Amino acid sequence: MAEQAHSYKSYHVLSWPKEIYLSEDDKPERINPHPSPVAALMSTDWNGILHFAGSEADARSPGVMEGAIGAAYRVLDEMKQLLTDKSS
Amino acid sequence: MIFDVLVVGGGLSGMVIAQRLASVSNLHWKLLEARSVLGGRLANDDANLDIDLGGAWIWPEHQPKVSSLAKSLGIGTFLQPGDPESTRISGGAVQFIRKLGCNIPEGRIHLNTPVKSCSLVTKPTLDSKADTCAPTDNSLSYVEVRTTQDEIFKARHVVFAAPPKILFKQVEFVPPLNSDKQRAMERSKTWMAGVTKIALVYPNRFWDTRYANTGLPPGSGPAFQMYDSSTKDPNRTAALTFFTLVPSETPAYDDNNMLAKMVAQQLESIWHIMRQPVSIVVNFCTAGLFLFRFVLF
Numbered sequence: 001m002a003e004q005a006h007s008y009k010s011y012h013v014l015s016w017p018k019e020i021y022l023s024e025d026d027k028p029e030r031i032n033p034h035p036s037p038v039a040a041l042m043s044t045d046w047n048g049i050l051h052f053a054g055s056e057a058d059a060r061s062p063g064v065m066e067g068a069i070g071a072a073y074r075v076l077d078e079m080k081q082l083l084t085d086k087s088s
Numbered sequence: 089m090i091f092d093v094l095v096v097g098g099g100l101s102g103m104v105i106a107q108r109l110a111s112v113s114n115l116h117w118k119l120l121e122a123r124s125v126l127g128g129r130l131a132n133d134d135a136n137l138d139i140d141l142g143g144a145w146i147w148p149e150h151q152p153k154v155s156s157l158a159k160s161l162g163i164g165t166f167l168q169p170g171d172p173e174s175t176r177i178s179g180g181a182v183q184f185i186r187k188l189g190c191n192i193p194e195g196r197i198h199l200n201t202p203v204k205s206c207s208l209v210t211k212p213t214l215d216s217k218a219d220t221c222a223p224t225d226n227s228l229s230y231v232e233v234r235t236t237q238d239e240i241f242k243a244r245h246v247v248f249a250a251p252p253k254i255l256f257k258q259v260e261f262v263p264p265l266n267s268d269k270q271r272a273m274e275r276s277k278t279w280m281a282g283v284t285k286i287a288l289v290y291p292n293r294f295w296d297t298r299y300a301n302t303g304l305p306p307g308s309g310p311a312f313q314m315y316d317s318s319t320k321d322p323n324r325t326a327a328l329t330f331f332t333l334v335p336s337e338t339p340a341y342d343d344n345n346m347l348a349k350m351v352a353q354q355l356e357s358i359w360h361i362m363r364q365p366v367s368i369v370v371n372f373c374t375a376g377l378f379l380f381r382f383v384l385f
Contacts, residue, residue: 001295001359002355002356002359002360003356004290005352005353005355005356005359006352006356008289008290008348009290009291010288011289012134012141012289013141013284014131014285016142016283016284017282017284019123021123021258022128022251022254023281024257024278025281026336030282031282031283031312031333032278032279032281033277035279038272038276040268045265045269046231049229049231049244049245049246050246050247051245051246051247051248052248052249052252052269053105053247053248053249054097054101054248054251054252055100055279056251056252056276056278062279063279063280064146064151064279065130065151065184066150066151068099068100068101068104069100070153071249072100072101072102072104072105072108073104075247075249076104076105076108079245082092082093082245083108083109083112086113086114086115087114087115
């Protein structure tokens with residue numbers, strides 16, 4: 001059984017450290033710890049003109065898919081007035 | 089023209105926003121994505137085998153938003169083989185990106201468009217004696233976003249949906265963001281950024297899947313964790329996926345073929361522990377990896 005480990009018919013690799021728009025370090029020496037919520041990442045700036053979504057900016061589940069969606073919903077809420085005005 | 093909203097980043101977060109923006113009839117908006125593909129940290133293999141090479145798991149019991157989004161988009165889910173605590177997405181997590189993009193009109197999304205600066209433009213008021221200390225009136229201001237190809241997009245609102253650390257390093261904000269935010273962005277650690285994920289695809293599932301989702305003993309090879317990444321129907325794709333940390337000074341860093349061989353070697357060498365219940369296997373690992381095992385994606 002154990003030798004069947006070598007019987008793979010294909011392999012598929014994605015090296016996230018080499019994705020320069022996602023990873024800031026292409027030669028990591030350790031795996032980042034799981035993120036905790038950081039309030040300063042969530043706040044708007046420039047008097048409500050700039051908004052920050054992305055999983056790391058979620059209040060509850062940063063880093064994972066749930067957080068990506070949560071941060072998106074928060075930003076949509078920040079822009080609620082604009083979206084309401086436009087659809088009316 | 090001045091857009092109502094500009095979204096920077098087409099991962100899951102940016103695409104959830106884009107889908108909503110597309111539903112507002114009179115809204116002028118664009119999404120700029122730096123890479124040649126949408127999805128951010130969600131990506132499948134390039135051979136159409138439905139293997140996740142990015143985020144893979146959800147935990148519906150604790151994650152109401154992702155579960156209901158899957159339902160509303162008609163995306164199926166299934167339990168991780170051998171681990172009823174975790175759930176996977178039928179067809180891979182990138183299904184979210186495909187479905188969210190379905191009703192977005194042509195021309196709204198620009199790929200290969202990295203942003204390099206973001207500047208606030210405040211129109212001077214007609215009254216030159218206006219109190220400059222008064223709060224800025226947003227209706228007179230807009231943001232000028234400049235791409236690395238020096239294309240300029242103007243917008244009333246800009247949404248950044250990219251890893252904070254990347255924004256900190258790659259986008260110049262004029263005026264600067266508030267200092268607390270800058271500091272938080274600089275310190276932010278992007279989840280999964282250090283991981284190289286490799287899937288080995290086999291002719292059949294020859295392993296006992298109950299033992300295939302596990303941390304791996306430190307020092308046994310480049311992988312520190314593995315799981316059964318077979319599709320819901322293992323006759324379609326039978327695969328094991330490994331989370332590896334590949335040191336840049338080793339040849340495998342630039343040689344995927346070698347990495348595959350090393351991981352297969354590691355799998356062979358730890359095969360005996362795959363015969364034991366997961367709880368015993370986990371004892372080989374550090375507390376950190378134990379945590380990793382449960383919170384990953």
